[in-house]
Amino acid sequence: MKYLDEFQDPELARRLLDEIHATVTRPWALMEVCGGQTHSIIRHGIDQLLPDQLELIHGPGCPVCVTPLEVIDKALEIASRPGVVFCSFGDMLRVPGTGRDLFRVRSEGGDVRVVYSPLDALRIAQQNPEKEVVFFGIGFETTAPPNAMTVYQARRLGIRNFSLLVSHVRVPPAIEAIMQSPSCRVQAFLAAGHVCSVMGVEEYPELAERYRVPIVVTGFEPLDILEGVRRTVRQLERGEHTVENAYPRAVRPEGNPAARAMLADVFEVTDRAWRGIGVIPGSGWRLSARYREFDAEHRFSVTGINTVEPADCRSGEVLQGLLKPNECEAFGTTCTPRNPLGATMVSSEGACAAYYLYRRLDVAPARLEASPVA
Template sequence: MKYIDEFNDPELAKRLLDDIHATVTRPWAIMEVCGGQTHSIIRHGIDQLIPELVEMIHGPGCPVCVTPLELIDKALAIAARPEVIFCSFGDMLRVPGSHQDLFRIKSEGGDVRVVYSPLDALRVARDNPDRQVVFFGIGFETTAPPNAMTVYQAAQLNIPNFSMLVSHVRVPPAIEAIMSSPTCRVQAFLAAGHVCSVMGTSEYPGLVEKFSVPIVVTGFEPLDILEGIRRTVHQLEAGTAELDNAYLRAAPAAGNPAARRLLDDVFEITDRGWRGIGVIPGSGWRLSPKYRAFDAEYRFQVSDIDTEESTLCRSGEVLQGFIKPHQCAAFGTTCTPRNPLGATMVSNEGACAAYYLYRRLESTPRPDGRREVASIG
């Protein structure tokens, strides 16, 4: 734990904050595209410790939150089938579909199981050869390699009753879509370090050049994020736009070549819908033709899906950085973690969940006139 403690040092945090305050002279808007970074920012009050001129915009960095409603409804339809054992990580069970969630399917008799690894689902398939076992494979580039390895092993071990419902999304196309929007306010990005630890940084220089925005690869601990913000504001104030890797200890420029080769074998790039945003070209992965037999969408041919989003939920605006969670009228009232209207209130990486968990209902003045903030350290 000492290694982690080093990245929570309050004295070092103060020095970074002093540098940021001394550097900033005008308003800047920086987006983090990682739900883990969002939670760290809100938990430690980083957005309230940095200068008011610097706004942190919470982007679509939560894979659970951006999984399209149509795919959630397909998962529910598959999980309700009597011959299916449906396996998923726990944070997907409360994600609302059009009319219900996986917990409701389970309560009505569906065999829905929480697993901690896709390989757990593969073992379930080996132990139940007379049942169809489906794993709900979601996530950014970070979770794609273990899911790809599981499909690869299913093929190598000849486990025909295993399949995967795939909803993998890719960060660089999302950044391009955000910057291409006519309503975009983002002037710089903190890139997710764990994504770059897999994929490397080769896709970012083109985005920097095309949109003239700084992109700083950043980790997740408080000092990581403050250092990322510090490097970003230095670029913004200097009028430069470069790719800067502030997370070299875990994210080399080449990423993980072995993982990338596996991804190239098992998956192929496809257009993908993002919940609350819409279809982003080339932003997802699906199983390649070589492994199509393990594709649950292909195997079960789920159709006639009639999706219906909540009219009260503004999670799409939250995901695009148009509003903060507490600016939604449903936040904390009709929408809570126990009764969520949208996925951003469910996931451990959702912005609404972070604001609710750390009681960031609004910026409330203290008696001394200063804003109430969490502490680092």
């Protein structure tokens, strides 16, 4: 299959690995900021094929995982109300809130439905004018444009019984927050190709220059990731810190102008809390004033939510790249995909789920000390 089989070629992978091994002369720590890349890395054992001096740190790239507990609890509160049809993608239904999840709300009589597009939720609103239909809009820059389009369509068509519970986040401010952390060991980034296919790369050169870190836009197949690592290591060894696009078949420097225009119309930048990390300034979107009437948080006045994170869940450390999933005491014992303590064990892009699915159950070895960026 074009762009699939050819990017899983074992011979080409071996050549890239040989070049990476020949290039590395000292320890380096790289972070992939994408849950899809994390799963590909663990599934194909890419981290185990790299030189011992290279550590891949799994960043906060899972949209389900970084959705804050407070927003999950707001979703649970709205979904529990009579007359509400609460629509969501399936991987959000098992994410634990304080004491329950959306599956539990549905078992208790709530009208919670799995949809495959936000436009499906809008269609449900058209077909059920007597109901309040809410779509749970989460994710990075990749999923924000279709959610924005749905709100735009609701306003254009005069569908007033539709609203969006928004928890959208932006990658560049997260990279900045990671680099400003006193515990940061990251020396380079593999940027998420799907995010850059929407937003382009214009926000990254300033970050690369300010923090002196290479940033390489990377795809999701094994050869994509190895090529991203190869380019990143080459820069680190040379003491360079620029932005490179290793995913040109999907990413243009300007991104997708139509999608960006839709985002600029429907959303506005705001501070946003990230689960396990805290509030990152300017790291999210909310509905702009023109579309505020479609904001479920305002429509249902969900305030006074008191959240309680499980004491034995260390997913916040996993999301910050401070802990590998199999270093957590609860991993694979009291925390499993069937009975998760945190979102990183639930989501199809969560690091804990990847380690569990691909049987990385042994305790991880001690990390290498990372060298400062030249």
